Amino acid sequence: MAIKAVRGVHDILPADAPRWQRVEAVAREVFEAYGYKEIRPPIFERTELFARGIGEVTDIVQKEMYTFEDRTGESLTLRPEATASVLRAYVEHGLHVQPKPVRLYTIGPMFRYERPQAGRYRQFHQLNLEALGEVHPALDAEVIAVLMELFGRLGLADRLTLSLNSIGDGACRPAYRENLVAYLRQNAGELCGECRARTERNPLRVLDCKQPGCQPTLEKAPSILDWLCQGCAQHFSRVRDYLDAMDLAYRVTPRLVRGFDYYVRTTFELLTGELGAQNAVAGGGRYDGLVQLLEGPPDPGIGFAVGMERVVLLLPAAPAEAVPLALLIPLGEAALVRLLSVARGVRSRGLAVELGYGARKLRNELDRANRLKVPYVVIVGDGELQKGEALIRDMGSGAQRPVPLDRLEEALMAMKSGEPR
Numbered sequence: 001m002a003i004k005a006v007r008g009v010h011d012i013l014p015a016d017a018p019r020w021q022r023v024e025a026v027a028r029e030v031f032e033a034y035g036y037k038e039i040r041p042p043i044f045e046r047t048e049l050f051a052r053g054i055g056e057v058t059d060i061v062q063k064e065m066y067t068f069e070d071r072t073g074e075s076l077t078l079r080p081e082a083t084a085s086v087l088r089a090y091v092e093h094g095l096h097v098q099p100k101p102v103r104l105y106t107i108g109p110m111f112r113y114e115r116p117q118a119g120r121y122r123q124f125h126q127l128n129l130e131a132l133g134e135v136h137p138a139l140d141a142e143v144i145a146v147l148m149e150l151f152g153r154l155g156l157a158d159r160l161t162l163s164l165n166s167i168g169d170g171a172c173r174p175a176y177r178e179n180l181v182a183y184l185r186q187n188a189g190e191l192c193g194e195c196r197a198r199t200e201r202n203p204l205r206v207l208d209c210k211q212p213g214c215q216p217t218l219e220k221a222p223s224i225l226d227w228l229c230q231g232c233a234q235h236f237s238r239v240r241d242y243l244d245a246m247d248l249a250y251r252v253t254p255r256l257v258r259g260f261d262y263y264v265r266t267t268f269e270l271l272t273g274e275l276g277a278q279n280a281v282a283g284g285g286r287y288d289g290l291v292q293l294l295e296g297p298p299d300p301g302i303g304f305a306v307g308m309e310r311v312v313l314l315l316p317a318a319p320a321e322a323v324p325l326a327l328l329i330p331l332g333e334a335a336l337v338r339l340l341s342v343a344r345g346v347r348s349r350g351l352a353v354e355l356g357y358g359a360r361k362l363r364n365e366l367d368r369a370n371r372l373k374v375p376y377v378v379i380v381g382d383g384e385l386q387k388g389e390a391l392i393r394d395m396g397s398g399a400q401r402p403v404p405l406d407r408l409e410e411a412l413m414a415m416k417s418g419e420p421r
């Protein structure tokens with residue numbers, strides 16, 4: 001039996017690569033226009049980083065991490081997200097001495113042991129952006145603006161909804177939490193088993209339950225927005241003012257809670273109705289206190305991550321792949337030797353051509369040219385070699401013309417730029 005890829009992970013095949021490249025290229029362009037610099041943290045870290053950073057009672061840490069011991073017995077984990085790693089690097093390398101906010105982004109694979117389904121994988125990829133060292137609510141709005149700019153440039157903004165919430169902070173959330181737990185306990189009979197378990201373990205996450213039976217009760221649950229302290233309420237209202245000033249539409253969603261313990265105040269998700277249950281293409285929020293939790297300075301922060309697989313699923317199939325300009329067909333060894341240097345010459349100048357190996361019949365090579373869909377072939381056999389020529393054939397019209405061999409490289413370059421030949 002041939003070995004297959006592991007469940008929940010997948011290959012990005014050449015036919016899909018152009019869409020991935022486009023998402024990545026547009027992201028880099030947008031992020032850099034807003035002053036974000038790339039950082040590339042490693043793919044595995046000490047397990048403790050995620051346990052501490054993401055939170056011991058989160059689903060991610062409790063159920064979803066790929067954790068293993070290396071040969072020294074140290075516990076390591078494949079990163080389930082990038083924020084903890086980026087902040088670890090920020091502290092470790094003293095990036096906090098730079099002018100603030102320090103703006104960082106990273107692109108790469110993440111690993112979570114989740115039940116695979118459409119849009120949910122065990123290895124997936126994120127575009128991840130973090131801004132560190134600034135509490136001003138205008139930064140929250142800026143980070144959201146980056147996200148919306150990205151999706152605008154990808155032509156997807158109209159198909160997405162921005163959900164926005166504030167989940168308070170250490171000053172106001174504990175009282176809300178208590179009130180919520182009291183409500184959930186009172187109504188435990190109306191809730192599913194998972195909700196009842198979460199009521200005791202991680203009550204805010206109960207609000208995220210998708211079970212239809214739980215909805216009526218959860219809709220009537222107390223709203224965090226009624227419990228925000230003055231500081232959080234003001235911060236939230238200013239974030240909204242700045243978003244309004246930039247004409248960025250959002251829907252205030254008091255039940256939006258996220259699966260990480262590090263968030264405070266602003267949280268947001270970008271949702272689509274087109275991918276079934278996996279409806280979030282991006283999520284993020286503010287995490288003041290997290291840098292300090294990782295033994296760094298008391299720098300606040302905010303960021304988001306975009307799920308690249310989900311974005312690629314929303315994009316139209318890529319246009320046909322780029323084809324080489326020509327197939328160079330040497331008929332025989334001597335012609336091959338001559339065309340090797342021509343091929344090398346034009347390739348080094350950025351022109352893609354295919355080269356035969358001189359051993360096949362012309363008919364077979366022309367077949368190959370048709371399958372490759374190249375617009376031209378260049379034929380050099382013994383007769384042409386003797387005359388010091390190559391034949392250029394237009395595959396569309398069938399028209400052929402000779403070109404001196406020592407001008408072939410220039411002729412091909414001119415054909416690339418569409419100059420008269």
Ligand code: HAM
Binds near residue numbers: 120
């Ligand atoms: P997250 O919401 O866990 O946030 O992930 C962000 C996005 O990654 C999701 O909206 C989704 O599109 C994608 N995603 C998550 N899990 C999977 C999966 N199993 N398969 C495919 N796509 C997935 C974070 O990771 C935070 N670190 C975001 C953040 C950055 N907050 C502040 N800074």
